[in-house]
Amino acid sequence: MTQTQPGGDLVPTQVLEAVETTSIRDDVLDLLLDKVEADRFPSPSMLDDIEKLLTPGRRQAYADILMAKIRADRFPSRSMIQRLLRLSE
Numbered sequence: 001m002t003q004t005q006p007g008g009d010l011v012p013t014q015v016l017e018a019v020e021t022t023s024i025r026d027d028v029l030d031l032l033l034d035k036v037e038a039d040r041f042p043s044p045s046m047l048d049d050i051e052k053l054l055t056p057g058r059r060q061a062y063a064d065i066l067m068a069k070i071r072a073d074r075f076p077s078r079s080m081i082q083r084l085l086r087l088s089e
Contacts, residue, residue, distance in 0.1 A: 032053070037068075
């Protein structure tokens, strides 16, 4: 099955659905990364959700947020350090 796009291009429905799903995934990931960056003590469940959505191209952005939090905290969370170490594997 195909759908006509602006400009008259025919695009398979599966491709459109994949693009929409990717867009939603990116939007949710952006939202969660923003919240984690703003929260002094982000919840472990939110960090878990980010790690489920994370793509290879977004790993560095997440790592940068975790590194900034670890640098800013006099006594950083051991679990946050472990998350960062897992990203480096």
